[in-house]
Amino acid sequence: MGTATASADVGELIAALYETACGTDDWPQFDSTALNSRQWQELLPHLQRALCLQQRLREAQLASRCALAALDAMGAAVLVLDAGLGLRFATPAGHALHAAQLAHTAPPALVRAVRLVIASAGASGPSQCQSLRLMRKQQTPLALTVTLLAACQPPCALLIARDPAQASTSATALRQLFDLTQAEALVGKELAQGATIEEIAARGGISVNTVKTHLHHTYLKTDTRRQGELIALIHGATAHLAVLDA
Incomplete structure (x- = not known):
């Protein structure tokens, strides 16, 4: 100037x-x-x-x-839609999703969900929240969550889309959160992704007993006792940090 x-x-x-x-x-x-x-x-x-x-x-x-x-960091596509399904805001991933699947013809179920949550603006009680799947050709359906964004005038719907197939537990976060060794964190990560003890052993080139030893140490460090309990803890603690995994 x-x-x-x-x-x-x-x-x-x-x-x-x-x-x-x-x-x-x-x-x-x-x-x-x-x-x-x-x-x-x-x-x-x-x-x-x-x-x-x-x-x-x-x-x-x-x-x-x-x-x-x-x-x-959460790996989600986020869009803000008005009652006419007009795009008010989107992250880069949200823009890509909108251009690929929503710009021309939105699925009727999504149209209903958006209008339902927007119609709840000003109503007493908790805001409406809708969950649905968005089908894709030759790909896993996206998991969608639609909730009210009342801060907009007029009110809009906040759409969060995630690809379940891309969900991945962060071994780095497991090590840091629970003071696990790298081997223990990898065992916990693979368990959370659905692998059996035998599959983990085969993939890592180690014995089943070694995997069980790592799992026992992980139980002690996480204050859990069963595989189901451990898996639930891992998903709750690290699933949203998947893209930060090293």
């Missing part, structure tokens, strides 16, 4: 302050000694407001970036 001199109109300087607060340019420069008392009285309130505006915008941008990063 160009330098604002003392001869410049104070109104132009005020406009430059708000423009900078809403953008990424440097603050305008000016010769403060060239401003008289009346000009300072006119300028200072706007300078304070511009600084507050810049701070609020930065906080909002940070919150937005954190939310998007969290959604990306």
